[in-house]
Amino acid sequence: MILVLWDIDRTLVYTGDIDRRVYRETFTSIVGRPPTALPARGTGVTMPVAVRDLLRANHVPEHSAEKLAARILAELPQRLSGYRDMLAGDGIILPGAVAALTAVHQTDNLIATVVTGNLRDSAETKLSSLGLIGYLDTTIGGYASDNPHRPALVRIAQDRAAAKHGSRFDRNNTVIVGDSLEDVRTGLEGGAKVIAVASGTTTAEQLRAAGAQHVLPDLTDTDTLLNLILRAGRPDQGEAL
Template structure:
């Protein structure tokens, strides 16, 4: 079997400024003043690391960063859930995402879940409100609430998948589908092949140069996506 790890933001969905709104609200609630700068867009870093950067660029004393970051991170999923109507109204499912998810889910030898910089609660809210959660087994995913560092999430998801399905998951039978340089790094360092999708702020050439084994312009060609995933299957069967 092949474990397919989907990234969420800018790969499956685009939620515009909603995350940044949530960061602003949580920062203001915890720090007591609104931020003057917000995290960079589309980088793919985990939410806890983005929160630490948010605190630092807004001149919060270094000795206070960890404690305040923990409080902000704890607020993020609930605050996002408070904007469900906004997610439904303004959130966008990326072109081809539904058909791509359905094709992977229906394939007999593929196990679809997520590896994401979102906290689990935030990830499930986005997927649920935009109608995608039924295509994924979120119980075996890897989330920023599991570890600050994205490469570590691959092993977490592999271990959860192994516990549920048996066998052992490793680089040769695990594939990440994602749009950012962080997705590529996560695969290379964490132990997965990478299919880059140039649907975010990173170009196809940048994804290739960073080490993605395959690159798609978007998810509209389900046949091509499955072909790239099945190359991993062929490698495993040829061993």
């Protein structure tokens, strides 16, 4: 069995400025003033890391930052859920994503879930609003609500998949598909092979230089993607394509 860990934002979907609007509204609600700086786009860092960066960039005193961060993180998913209609109407499913998800979902011995910098409720809101959640077993994913250190999410997903399917998952049979340098780092440090897609803010050259085993321009070549996933799941084969 091969565990396929999908990133969400800028790999499967693009939600425009909705996340940044949610960060702005939640910060204003909790801190009591609007932020003058927002998280950088497309970095792939986990939401807890982004929130702490947000507080730091907006000169929130260190002694109160931890408590405020916890309150912001608790409110973010609920506030995002208020944008379901906007996500469904304005969110974009990236080219090839549905075909790629379908191919993985329908292939024997491939188990598809997510490893994402989103909190679990936020991830499920995005996926369900855009009609993609049925292709993924979100109960065995790794989320920022599990651990703010993104590489740790690989082992969390592997352990959950192992408990459900009775198979052992490690670097030899786990593949991440993602668009950012954080996705590459997550795989390399967390214990998964990396198929990067240059559909976000990071170039193919940057993804390759960071250590991704394979880099595709996007998800539109379903056959190539599926072949890479299947071959990466064979011991000692994933590096020699």
